[in-house]
Amino acid sequence: MKIAIAGTGYVGLVTAVCLAEHKHSVTCVDIDEEKVSLMKAGISPIFEPGLEELMVRNKESIEFTTNYKEAYKDADVIFIGVGTPEKKDGSANLSYVYSVAIQIAESIEKDCVVVVKSTVPIGTNDKIEAIINKNLVSDVKVYVASNPEFLSQGTAVRDTLHASRIVIGVEEEIAGNTLMKVYQDFNAPIMVTNRRSAEMIKYASNDFLALKISFINEIANLCEIIDADIDDVARGMGYDSRIGSKFLNSGIGYGGSCFPKDTKALHWLASFYDYELKTIKATIEVNENQKIKLIKKSRKYFDGLNGLTIAVLGLTFKPGTDDLREAPSLVNIPIMIEGGANIKAWDPAGVNNFKKIYPSEVIYCETIEETIEDADICFIFTEWDEVKNFDINNYSKLMKHPIILDGRNCYDVNHTKNANIVYDSIGRATIKNYEFAIV
Ligand code: UGA
Secondary structure, three states: OEEEEEOOOHHHHHHHHHHHHOOOEEEEEOOOHHHHHHHHOOOOOOOOOOHHHHHHHOOOOEEEEOOHHHHHHOOOEEEEOOOOOEOOOOOEOOHHHHHHHHHHHHHOOOOEEEEEOOOOOOOHHHHHHHHHHHHOOOOOOEEEEEOOOOOOOOOHHHHHHOOOOEEEEOOOHHHHHHHHHHOOOOOOOEEEEOHHHHHHHHHHHHHHHHHHHHHHHHHHHHHHHHOOOHHHHHHHHHOOOOOOOOOOOOOOOOOOOOHHHHHHHHHHHHHHOOOOOHHHHHHHHHHHHHHOHHHHHHOOOOOOOOOOEEEEEOOOOOOOOOOOOOOHHHHHHHHHHHOOOEEEEEOOOOHHHHHHHOOOOEEEOOOHHHHHOOOOEEEEOOOOHHHHOOOOHHHHHHOOOOEEEEOOOOOOHHHHOOOOOEEEOOOOOOEEOOOOOOO
């Protein structure tokens, strides 16, 4: 099939490459000339395992262009995969989606199915259909379908090629049949529903996962108070298949481009209709407090941050990505800078992006050893494998005060018991083998 895709971010580009892998002929459209030149040269503008290899392998079937008219005019299916960032009031900014809708209306010369992959509030597909029909230049019929994306950054290609499910939301049979053909070679369960339900499935899925994280974080906070161990508690809960063992890792909260935005957008949408989503409101509140939990913990060891040398391990919102969006580092490092600390940071993928925001306020280190050397305290914000596999004895060898505040529970508490350190993590006993008086 001849497919065009608007937007070459995580959703658009990964979808394009995976559709090409399944023998469709795909044209990717982006307004950014620089990005398009990179992709034409076989270089992925985003850090995503396996993506570049697949781009190169399918280069005969994928084109990249800024010329949307050419791409859309005779496409059988046009996917919209542009961003829907958060607005100041928490609602989703749909201006990119709507401008693509107008461009589609002005370009198409034959009947086609427009598929909305971007995460959009419930009812947006109806609006997109209305915008397209209002701006159509040719006498053609357009069917709008919702087909939300469930990929995670870092495993995006695998999540798309081996999807947990493909959700198709349509109002006409013909649109459903076209999408069934698009996905006929994908080995995944396909469910067909109406458009509003499909839009809701996406928000409800993300918000439920965010709720699960905030729930386990609250239980972890209580475990610290009552001397229980969150690892064991989560493991014990996870045996129950109705609960499941995934997404029960406690820490300093969820970040990324999806959960923070999608919880706020659904909460906003509900309040627009005069309904308060109490569980989602609490999810958001818990997460905001959780992000600064390590800074609060640091007060147990130091009166203030002024003059301290702080080692920061991990800047990205999770491992396996260079993405900083809504990362706890972006909330904590400004507090450290304002508090007068000297910050040394390490991250295997996120440094270049972080440098764009803090070019000179942070010392960027190449290794974990260099980062923790002579530091007064160490904050772990991301559970990179390099951190998890780091020899715990090095902390006491290299740091001035080996105090480790672990926001991602990277080490087994039992393994830290023989190290000469203070090890303070989330929802677990604090190990204090290093003699220390508050400074
Ligand atoms: C998330 C969803 O997992 C995907 O299913 C969804 O398609 C995607 O959003 C999207 O809407 O596009 P992603 O944002 O890439 O994917 O990242 P996750 O792996 O879900 O992690 C999100 C955040 O939750 C991270 O900060 C992570 O550290 C945190 N997290 C995750 C926890 O704190 N605990 C957990 O147990 C799991």
